[in-house]
Amino acid sequence: MKLPSGYEDFLLGQFPADLVNRLLDALDNSVSLRHAVFHRQTLESWNLSNPEFLPLHKNDRLCNGAFFARDFVFAHCPGYYSGLYYPQEASASEVVSLLPENLNLVLDLCAAPGGKSIQLSHKLSADGSLVSNEIVPKRAKILSQNLERAGILGRVVTSMSPTELSSIFGPIFDAVLVDAPCSGEGMFRKDPQTISEWSQNQVEVCVARQKEILQSAAKLVSEGGYLLYSTCTFNWYENEGQIKIFLESHPEFYAEKFLQLWPFEVEGEGHFACLLRKSENRQKPNLRPVKPISSPTIPELPSEVQKYLEARGSIHQGRGGIWFYPKRIQPFLPFSQALSFCQEPGVLIVDSGSKPSVSHALALVLPEGIWPDTLTLKDEQVFQFLRGETLATDLSHGCKQILWRNLPLGFGRQIPGRLQNLVPKGLRTFVPRTNLPARPIVRGLSQTQSP
Numbered sequence: 394m395k396l397p398s399g400y401e402d403f404l405l406g407q408f409p410a411d412l413v414n415r416l417l418d419a420l421d422n423s424v425s426l427r428h429a430v431f432h433r434q435t436l437e438s439w440n441l442s443n444p445e446f447l448p449l450h451k452n453d454r455l456c457n458g459a460f461f462a463r464d465f466v467f468a469h470c471p472g473y474y475s476g477l478y479y480p481q482e483a484s485a486s487e488v489v490s491l492l493p494e495n496l497n498l499v500l501d502l503c504a505a506p507g508g509k510s511i512q513l514s515h516k517l518s519a520d521g522s523l524v525s526n527e528i529v530p531k532r533a534k535i536l537s538q539n540l541e542r543a544g545i546l547g548r549v550v551t552s553m554s555p556t557e558l559s560s561i562f563g564p565i566f567d568a569v570l571v572d573a574p575c576s577g578e579g580m581f582r583k584d585p586q587t588i589s590e591w592s593q594n595q596v597e598v599c600v601a602r603q604k605e606i607l608q609s610a611a612k613l614v615s616e617g618g619y620l621l622y623s624t625c626t627f628n629w630y631e632n633e634g635q636i637k638i639f640l641e642s643h644p645e646f647y648a649e650k651f652l653q654l655w656p657f658e659v660e661g662e663g664h665f666a667c668l669l670r671k672s673e674n675r676q677k678p679n680l681r682p683v684k685p686i687s688s689p690t691i692p693e694l695p696s697e698v699q700k701y702l703e704a705r706g707s708i709h710q711g712r713g714g715i716w717f718y719p720k721r722i723q724p725f726l727p728f729s730q731a732l733s734f735c736q737e738p739g740v741l742i743v744d745s746g747s748k749p750s751v752s753h754a755l756a757l758v759l760p761e762g763i764w765p766d767t768l769t770l771k772d773e774q775v776f777q778f779l780r781g782e783t784l785a786t787d788l789s790h791g792c793k794q795i796l797w798r799n800l801p802l803g804f805g806r807q808i809p810g811r812l813q814n815l816v817p818k819g820l821r822t823f824v825p826r827t828n829l830p831a832r833p834i835v836r837g838l839s840q841t842q843s844p
């Protein structure tokens with residue numbers, strides 16, 4: 394690999410020669426592997442029962458997911474569309490595990506495209522909420538789609554600057570993740586453009602931007618709360634150096650854990666993370682209470698589904714239709730006038746459109762067994778459905794939640810002779826017709842370890 398000019402000397406100014414040599418060798422010799430983080434089910438339960446769809450192997454050091462077989466095309470697996478898993482760079486998937494479990498209010502400050510937000514959603518308490526923010530509006534849209542596909546209930550997606558968010562919320566979050574924009578030295582093997590864009594000047598620009606983001610992030614962390622900082626770069630200035638400067642100007646924080654993954658040690662591109670904690674010495678601010686919203690009767694929803702939702706939050710008429718606000722996002726509603734959301738918080742459950750209809754998002758957040766009428770597709774029908782095609786079916790009339798295995802894919806409505814496809818046009822996939830993975834690529838967990 395042709396590294397940026399001056400890169401080796403730049404590293405030698407920061408690290409021992411032996412470490413630099415091992416790093417440069419790794420950048421030159423190894424290939425980048427693809428990795429899956431499981432969202433809806435555990436890897437073990439999925440892989441053991443469905444090895445033909447997702448050939449994977451595990452690695453002892455990177456334990457938050459598993460690697461795809463090299464010839465596996467994730468976009469050809471229906472599990473991708475039902476949020477079963479999210480493809481994420483292997484070492485990036487370790488960062489969130491530094492945080493404790495059962496967090497109530499979490500903010501992912503630099504969140505697109507959303508891999509770490511999906512992982513953060515697993516760290517929430519039963520009623521916990523996650524705000525995922527992405528400053529670039531186009532990327533915020535992709536973030537929002539990825540979180541929707543994952544069926545995350547308590548998601549709030551905003552597109553604002555860290556400074557704006559800190560002035561709106563103040564110190565209310567149990568945990569704030571700053572997965573910072575960085576010079577991306579860990580992306581050299583995956584994305585040659587990062588090599589051409591790298592320069593010492595760009596590192597300085599990144600350091601200044603990260604410093605500014607951290608200043609705002611610090612104002613958003615509650616007393617006793619966590620600030621998790623990470624980058625996918627190797628240089629000292631954006632990693633330990635950045636933490637050193639931060640701690641010097643923020644004596645209320647202390648460093649609790651570090652994670653440094655080098656590409657010569659793991660089957661991944663490398664990552665840096667540091668978990669900081671804010672000392673607990675002042676009173677936590679109280680959030681304003683949320684006004685209760687009365688639930689209307691909703692003709693498009695079966696009564697048991699409405700009851701299921703009402704037990705978990707509140708339903709109200711909003712922009713574009715009827716919305717469900719899970720309990721876990723309610724702490725953010727008092728701020729909703731001030732926030733600039735990428736997508737309204739909550740889940741649109743009935744799209745008012747020209748003819749009111751249940752929304753796709755509702756199909757994705759309802760676990761199997763709640764919607765009374767379901768249709769489980771055969772493997773060969775899945776992509777026909779995801780492409781938005783109608784299926785020739787002769788079932789009882791009405792709206793059905795469409796499942797693949799036990800995962801939700803969307804809604805379909807039986808009309809005479811066929812199943813009308815209710816997947817919105819913008820979310821239909823364009824995968825070719827003969828693309829389900831061939832059966833022979835079976836590498837069960839019991840047979841494979843890291844190569």
Ligand SMILES: C[S@@+](CC[C@H](N)C(=O)[O-])C[C@H]1O[C@@H](n2cnc3c(N)ncnc32)[C@H](O)[C@@H]1O
Pocket residue numbers: 502503504505506507508509510527528529532554555572573574575602606
């Ligand atoms: C490393 S990426 C985040 C990846 C994400 N955490 C994930 O796991 O998918 C950094 C993000 O920070 C955003 N960003 C760039 N400049 C920023 C700024 N000044 N403040 C906040 N975020 C910024 C970028 O647009 C980018 O999406």
